[in-house]
Amino acid sequence: MKHISASLLGAALLAGALAPAQAFDFHGYVRAGVGSSDGDSQACFKLAGAQSKYRLGNECEIYSELTGEQDLVQFDSGMKLSGLAMVSLYNENDRTPTFHNSEGNNGSIRLPQSYLQLTNIPGLPGARLWAGRIFYRRNDVHINDFFYWNPSGLGAGLENFAIGDKLKLSYAFFRNDGIFQQYDSNRHDLQLSGIDVNPGGELQLGVSYMDPSGKVDINGQKVDPHSGWAYTVQHVQSGVLGGKNKLALQYGTGSGTSLSGTVGPITNDSSDKSWRVLDAFDWQATPNFGGQLVGLYQQDRTDSGTQKWMSFGIRPSYAFTEHFKLVTELGHDRVQPASGPTRTLTKFTIAPTLAMGKSFWSRPELRLFYTYAQWNQAAQDAAGDNANDPLSSSGVFGSRRHGSTVGLQVESWW
Numbered sequence: 001m002k003h004i005s006a007s008l009l010g011a012a013l014l015a016g017a018l019a020p021a022q023a024f025d026f027h028g029y030v031r032a033g034v035g036s037s038d039g040d041s042q043a044c045f046k047l048a049g050a051q052s053k054y055r056l057g058n059e060c061e062i063y064s065e066l067t068g069e070q071d072l073v074q075f076d077s078g079m080k081l082s083g084l085a086m087v088s089l090y091n092e093n094d095r096t097p098t099f100h101n102s103e104g105n106n107g108s109i110r111l112p113q114s115y116l117q118l119t120n121i122p123g124l125p126g127a128r129l130w131a132g133r134i135f136y137r138r139n140d141v142h143i144n145d146f147f148y149w150n151p152s153g154l155g156a157g158l159e160n161f162a163i164g165d166k167l168k169l170s171y172a173f174f175r176n177d178g179i180f181q182q183y184d185s186n187r188h189d190l191q192l193s194g195i196d197v198n199p200g201g202e203l204q205l206g207v208s209y210m211d212p213s214g215k216v217d218i219n220g221q222k223v224d225p226h227s228g229w230a231y232t233v234q235h236v237q238s239g240v241l242g243g244k245n246k247l248a249l250q251y252g253t254g255s256g257t258s259l260s261g262t263v264g265p266i267t268n269d270s271s272d273k274s275w276r277v278l279d280a281f282d283w284q285a286t287p288n289f290g291g292q293l294v295g296l297y298q299q300d301r302t303d304s305g306t307q308k309w310m311s312f313g314i315r316p317s318y319a320f321t322e323h324f325k326l327v328t329e330l331g332h333d334r335v336q337p338a339s340g341p342t343r344t345l346t347k348f349t350i351a352p353t354l355a356m357g358k359s360f361w362s363r364p365e366l367r368l369f370y371t372y373a374q375w376n377q378a379a380q381d382a383a384g385d386n387a388n389d390p391l392s393s394s395g396v397f398g399s400r401r402h403g404s405t406v407g408l409q410v411e412s413w414w
Contacts, residue, residue, distance in 0.1 A: 247278070
């Protein structure tokens with residue numbers, strides 16, 4: 001990627017007359033908190049086999065992203081060369097399962113984004129040409145931090161190439177998916193957006209092809225990775241109760257069974273298949289009343305059988321004054337493994353909140369929270385003997401299959 005970035009910069013310097021560019025933009029995100037469970041440190045609840053957990057009053061880490069974007073060159077033609085870099089800082093407490101890959105420790109400092117981009121390109125209105133490591137066209141559900149469509153990685157691409165008045169075509173080539181990936185892979189991502197299908201409704205299409213290369217070391221053995229495909233069809237409806245609704249249908253085979261557009265398990269072959277349907281709805285029905293809800297169903301089929309994951313969650317927020325809200329969240333996960341009984345986890349949180357505004361999305365927020373969770377025997381058994389997992393019989397709640405935590409958290413973005 002050093003060669004790609006250098007080539008991009010060289011092409012830009014030869015493209016036309018130069019003018020100095022001074023603009024610098026700094027923005028970021030941070031969340032931090034403290035809590036107590038049964039007199040011990042804060043416990044956080046996540047079901048084995050579920051790919052996410054409901055966040056409110058259920059985050060046992062300090063996390064921050066600090067981003068700087070600098071205009072580098074302004075051309076007489078109006079084209080602009082800029083660069084972006086992001087540093088992420090992560091530190092988990094000592095009473096939570098390892099939900100993030102921290103390479104065997106409790107903290108990490110990473111550079112998840114670092115890229116160059118050309119914008120305002122003559123003849124390509126609204127498009128950008130980029131190269132480097134990038135958060136690329138991500139779609140997530142805020143209340144459970146689930147990035148269900150997220151083809152990010154290290155590569156280069158042309159985004160939002162106009163076809164006619166409304167259609168936008170984006171193509172990207174990636175060589176590596178993320179900061180934790182341990183192997184190289186070739187991945188092609190193609191997306192078409194701006195397909196008007198109804199008033200206020202847009203259809204978005206995406207396809208990713210994965211072609212991991214070379215033998216990969218897994219558990220001390222060299223194996224041949226498999227290729228794969230991932231497909232996404234998404235409908236976005238705007239103007240619904242002051243918010244929007246996103247309905248996504250996703251299907252993947254082989255190493256495309258992550259469904260997000262990134263490379264999944266590379267030992268999967270064409271007989272391994274996954275599919276997911278997800279609906280996420282944000283609303284701001286009045287200036288005081290907003291929220292988000294999500295429902296999803298996923299199936300993963302391998303030689304070992306079929307695993308099913310179902311999830312439903314809702315977080316309503318009501319502002320009594322300009323700076324005081326009451327926020328609650330209910331989340332339920334259910335996992336039916338390929339063999340064995342079905343696991344369930346239900347979590348409820350209530351959080352009196354000080355905020356800068358009435359909106360569901362206004363930040364910063366300072367929350368005093370109480371969280372209660374209940375799970376079944378199958379969920380406890382699946383947690384094993386991990387003393388850091390509160391669902392385990394070796395965890396903070398012992399053989400009980402319910403527990404609670406109280407705490408204080410701040411969250412902000414700017």
